[in-house]
Amino acid sequence: MRLPSAALPVLLSVLLGACAPTVTTSAPGTLRAAFSDAGVAWTVGGRACVARAPSFQVSCPALPGVVDVAWNDGQAWAGVPSLGAVVTLDGAARSVSVGRVAVLSARRVYRENGSAVDYAGGAAGGVLGSPSAALTGGDGLEYLLLDGRVVRVQDGATLSGAGFTLLNVRPDGVAGGTRPEVVTATGTYRLTGTHLERVDVSGVVRARVPHGPGRLGVVGAWLVTVAPSGEVRVFGPELAAR
Secondary structure (H helix, E strand, O other): OOOOOOHHHHHHHHHHOOOOOOOOOOOOOOEEEEEEOOEEEEEEOOEEEEEEOOOOEEEOOOOOOOOEEEEEOOEEEEEEHHHOEEEEOOOOOOEEEOOOEEEEOOOOEEEOOOOEEOOOOOEEOOOOOOOOEEEEOOOOOEEEEEOOEEEEOOOOOEOOOOOOOEEEEEOOEEEEEOOOEEEEOOEEEEEOOOEEEEEOOOOOEEEEEEOOOOEEEEEOOEEEEEOOOOOEEEEOOOOOEO
16 A cells, blocks of 8 residues: 555645645756665656565555655655655655755655654754765765765765766765676676676676666665666676576
């Protein structure tokens, strides 16, 4: 079950009484995705979808203007600024009032001003500024993308580098980047815009398959990609399609 469509206008009218009636959506064509052992969730142009492992059957509930998605304890969530809430994408219908959400990580919901709450609505550490991406790193810490730089929420430290457009999880934390990458025991995988590649520790490309732009992540033992069109593809460690 998801949030019933008949309930959305009621919830909208209640929540908008306490906030400005401006609807924030992802820019057309902007793709955000989140991966976990449970599956992949994504949003593009304000529309959110989820595909759970192992079937990866796609479900796209009717929600207004989703800006980001994340997995928290096996549940897929969508951030909906016009409702001032995060809403479950499938399974048991839940909605948590959080204010005007901007980005989501696996542990926190970040508002447009950088303040944060957890998925129960309790106050959590944030930053000053308007984050464009959030990610819980491989070290369990929170990281945000602010004006092209990576900021560690715990101490407000800015990591080296600038001009980043996305965050990539690493076993020891997070790295800023301009293309999607994941690091596993079998190598580094990356989407170049024309291919999905596996690169060894010396930087040599060991395998590649044709693949357009999208997002890339790990779901269990699989490499999973999602394209702006909503196509989900599943690969083994050697990039053989499932």
